[in-house]
Amino acid sequence: MSENETVTGRVTRISGPIVYAEGLGACGLYDVVDVGEAALIGEIIRLKDGVATIQVYEDDTGMRVGEKAVCHRRPLSVRLGPGLVGTIYDGIQRPLKSLFSSSGAFLEPGKRSEPLDAARKWRLEPAEALRSGAAIAPGAVLGYVRETESVNHAISVPPTVRGRSLAWAAAAGEYTIDEPIARTELGEEIFLAHHWPVRRPRPFARKLTVSEPLITGQRVIDVFFPLSKGGTAAIPGGFGTGKTMTQHAVAKWCDADLIVYIGCGERGNEMTDVLSEFPELIDPRTGRSLMERTILIANTSNMPVAAREVSLYSGITLAEYYRDMGMDVAIMADSTSRWAEALRELSGRMEEMPAEEGFPAYLPTRLAEFYERAGRVVPLSGGEGSISVIGAVSPPGGDFSEPVTQHTKRFIRCFWALDRELANARHYPAIGWIESYSEYAEEVRAWWDRLDPRWSSVRAQALELLKREQRLQQIVRLIGPDVLPDTERIILVVAEMVKNGFLQQSAFDEVDMFSVPAKQVVILKIMMDFYRRSLAIIRNGAPLAKISALSCREEIVRIKTTFANEDAAGISGVEARMNQELDELERLYRKVETV
Ligand SMILES: Nc1ncnc2c1ncn2[C@@H]1O[C@H](COP(=O)(O)OP(=O)(O)O)[C@@H](O)[C@H]1O
Ligand SMILES: [Mg+2]
Incomplete structure (x- = not known):
């Protein structure tokens, strides 16, 4: 099959981005078609009884029945080679920057x-x-x-x-x-x-199990709900709960070699933020522009829906290309719900039988086709490469029982559930610690053991403490805090410290926006020591008020913003003062007991 061999048909019917043509029976499914006199880019997505159903990637307003449709007998493809990095593309890999000047933010159809x-x-x-x-x-x-x-x-x-x-x-x-x-x-x-071709996964030699975490510098992720290099994660959350902020933070700080960021169907101004903000960001490890390791794909809500549908596959194909060079690639899609809506709209135009909430029955298959291209592999060239996929999901009304969230859950192993109540309380990142989970914790444990073996123990202790706190809060809501003994009220006190001083992490704080792994573990370790020792002292008869009054408590909560990542000595100082204050209380109450 030669690349210049073309087949010409005629447009017979137009339904928005879906166009029907006859005379293309000899063509293949997913072949590229130049549709209409304007030669808009399209793709054959169904062939039946001599009629080709074509999804058109550009605005086809004004197209008429009878115009020609020229099929190129090759699948929709991206071009892979040097020059991808630092570029901003639309869903079908047209560079946006070079066209910005001639036609504004939008591309001229057929151009x-x-x-x-x-x-x-x-x-x-x-x-x-x-x-x-x-x-x-x-x-x-x-x-x-x-x-x-x-x-x-x-x-x-x-x-x-x-x-x-x-x-x-x-x-x-x-x-x-x-x-x-x-x-x-x-x-x-x-x-x-x-x-x-974007819809065909690139081949590799073999798949490997995952073992290394993708360090994001975000404590709630790295310690509580770690993502592995080659893993998959979803960030579901209602409007304004922090999906975009979380993805930006990961894109900026994670230790991947290359980032593919797909802005998918979100409001135009949000995408403009990305386009203007990213080029100015500095990579903390190289000291150079983050765009030197980033490829952006932009589809705003006012761009054609078909381009949005394909942008996920274009993005992951670019990611695979760099994976094949032995790189660790992280790809973000914000939001996969907007992508699923594009799928729904196209399906509706094709008059397909809708399944749940109007989504086509093949929604789960398509989601799988995206997430299954993640993984850690031995590329054909040898060595090792990985793709980590992080998809934002925006369920209507923040209701996680809707189809996109539910189906996504089947294909991801890390779930960062954004919690409306936390966001309302301005607890950011609003990743809820009860509903979120990571199935990678065991796999990345050996990596952490080499860095700081306390990672898994303080992690387990803190998660347990927060679970107990949640149960106690239910009692408190019913009958007030006074019924709880001090041995339980200390749990509320320490849980508050963990929330404020460990889980909350402002993306706008110069010091705290990125926390190195060593600092993450040490903060939580100090808090867990504080809990263990305070509990022992309370059991020896000290009232909770004595613990609450210790000045080290506030100091511990402020470690995250007070001490820079490199300042291990400063953090040790806080730990020493804590132990001193607790030693004193301990002596006091041991004495009372022995007198
Ligand atoms: N880690 C964070 N640090 C500080 N502020 C945050 C953080 N995450 C979210 N926010 C706040 O929440 C707002 C909404 O977040 P955004 O990511 O745009 O929500 P979504 O994409 O879910 O609609 C942001 O403008 C910011 O003020
Ligand atoms: Mg957003």
Whole structure:
């Protein structure tokens, strides 16, 4: 099948973004079609009785029945190569920045634009395999291109190449993405860039189990509900509970090598925030612009719904490409509910039988197709790479029993449930500790044990304490705090410290926006020591008021904002003062007992 072989049909019916055409019976499902005189980009999503159903990725207002539809007999693909990083794309990989000037924030329908800069020359550092006669296989690394200061881009043999040796190889030098750098014995040319169909997962050698956490610098995540590199997480939450803020915090601070951020169908101004804010952010590890390790995909609610539907697959294909270079990639989608709504709208236009709440019956299959592309793998080139997926879900009315949240739960292993009450109380991040969970805690435990073996014990103690606090709060609400003995009221006191001094973490606080793993564990360890020792002292007869009056209590709660990540000595100072104050009380009450 040649790439230039086209088939021309005619538009027979138009229903918004769904267009029907005849004469395309010889084409394949998911083939790309130029629809109408304006040649809008579309994709065949159903073929039945000689009629092709085409989903159109651009605004087709004004299109008429009878216009032509030209099928290219190749699937919708993205172009993969140097120049992706730092770029802002729409759902079908048209760069937004280069078109901003000519047509504002929106793209002119039918306007084509190369996803990668074809004029730019890249300096190729050849690898061992880039020489004529060399044996090759898909994934073999032929050389490197310095894409940005943070990203060393490996150029490999594309998975579709069938040749097994190089008949010709280019020398070190500068090349554009359209200049061949090698040719196989079968005559196939290899370039710095290649196409890949977005709906087809890229191949890898084998899947690995996950073992390392994706460190986000957010304590409630890293300690309580950890995500692993190669794991999947969902952030469900009603409007304004902090989905976008949480995803931004993770995108900014997590220790992935590359970020793919998909802004999906949210209000236009929210996306504008991302577009203006991200380029100004500094990567804390490299000291350089975060855009040097970020690719943005923007679909606002006023862009065509079909482009929103495909943006998830475009994004994850870009993520797989960098995973295949041995990188740890994190991909965020905000929000998958807007994506599911696009699916629902398209399904409705096609007059399909709706399932729950109007969503098509294949909603769970499509969600799975997205989340299942996460994972830690051995790429074809060897080594190791991973994709971690974090999807925001915006259930209407914040009701988690709706279909998108429920189906998403089947495919993710980490659930960061945003709690309306916490958000109202301005407890941020509003990740509820009762409803949230992570199934990765056991898998990442060995990693934490090497860093600080107290991670798993203080984690378990704190989660248990918060569970007990929740039960006690129910009693307090019914009959007031006075009925509780001091041995239980201390739980309320310490739980408050954990909430204020550990779980709450302002994204706007210069010191606290990012907490290193060591600091996270030590804060919680101090709080758990405070609890254990206070309880013993109360059991020796000290009234709770004596504990509450200790000045170290406030100091502990303020560690997070007072001491910078590197300031271990400052934190030890607080711990020493705490132990001193508790020693004193302990002596006092031991004495009373013995007299
Ligand atoms: N970690 C945080 N630190 C400080 N403020 C936060 C945090 N998370 C959320 N907020 C506050 O909540 C508001 C709404 O958050 P946002 O992420 O836009 O909600 P959503 O995307 O769920 O609608 C933010 O504008 C901010 O004021
Ligand atoms: Mg949001």
